[in-house]
Each structure stands twice: as structure tokens, then as C-alpha cells.
Amino acid sequence: MGQLPGIGEIVVEGNTLRARVDHGATAVPAVLGVLEEQAIPVSAVTVSRPSLDDVYLRYTGRSFRAAERTAADQAGTDQGRAA
Helix, strand or coil: CCCCCEEEEEEECCCEEEECCCCCCHHHHHHHHHHCCCCCCCCCCCCCCCHHHHHHHHHHCHHHHHHHHHHHHHHHHHHHHHH
């Protein structure tokens, strides 16, 4: 499937395949065609846009929650030093 234009990261977890593509809705027919050629059955397809947290995670390597925890931990450590 990596040979299809616009296909980025592909992750397989159990019987679920996730792929990052440039244009999800228009990529679906080509992706389904490749899976059919490989005799891989498909029971459902979902196209979704990434959330802001998904984008943040992709570019920073951590989620907003992890960043908030780190900031809170650092604030607590800084307050402890000031006391």
C-alpha cells in the first residue's frame, strides 16, 4: 500500500489497519483496491480528520495531557524550591 501516492504512516494493530493519507475520502477507493488485490477482507472503513491533540502528538511526540502533566510537575518542583 505504501506505493500509493499520498499514503503516509501505516499501522496494523490486530485486525485493524490505520493509515495517514493526504486526502482521506479520495484515497479510500485506491486503498480498498489494494486490499482486495491482496485478498484482505474489509468489514468497515472510517475516514476522520485528526484532532488538535493528534497533530500536537505527531509533531511533538507527546499529547497535550502529557505536556500539561510535565508543566504541572515542573511548577510544583519550582514552588518547592522557592519555599
